[in-house]
Amino acid sequence: MSSRPEITKMLSISLEKYINPHNDPRIYYAREVTFDYATSHAVRVDYMRFKPLNNTVSGIEKGDFYCYEVKSSVEDFHSPNGHNFIGDYNYYVMPEEVYTAVANEIPYYVGVFVPSIKNYRGDWYDLKSEKKAKRRDRERPLSEMLFMMFRSCARERRGKNE
Structure with a gap:
């Protein structure tokens, strides 16, 4: 696997399996989440996950x-x-050789996941943390x-139904 689209696809599938390995509807995430849409400074995050503290009002607010x-x-x-780190915790997902080449350029608060071994259940890789993200408000x-996450999920649903 050597082409960028193939690598991107493999990393994306691996990340989706990492975020939600059992297709649990209580895990909230979206792909290609766009902020400041239709402006000259639009920001698109590849994947975004929301993790509430619990399902109370204050637990959601503290998520x-x-x-x-x-x-x-x-x-x-x-x-x-694609360096849009607007979350509380921010990560790169990249092949290990890319991480090795750019490790000194990654901001201190940004974490890194790399593929480790191919998962026995499919054509994706289990991800391992090479660098833990630091919380940033x-x-x-x-x-x-x-x-914005909701809008991205609605776009995906609309695309599947067409």
Whole structure:
């Protein structure tokens, strides 16, 4: 597997399996979540997960957002796109050789996941943490973050029904 689209697809599937291994409807995540849509400074996060503390009002308010950016190569990492870390916890997902090449360029608060071994149940890899993310308070309100995730999920549902 050597082409960027193939690597990106493998990393994306691996991340989805990491985030929600059993298709649990109580795990809230979305792909390609866009903020500041239709402006000159739009931001798109590859994957975003919301993890409430519990299902009470205050537990939801105290929940955390996890943002993941998939980088398939050193060139992809060095492109100006896809470094949108607006969550409480932020991660890159990349091949180990890419991480080795760019480790010194990753901000201290951003974590890194790399594929480890191929999962016995399918064509994806189990992810391992090479660097743990440090919590960083987000600048956007909970309501905006949840709404943008909801909009991205609705876009995906609409696409499947067409």
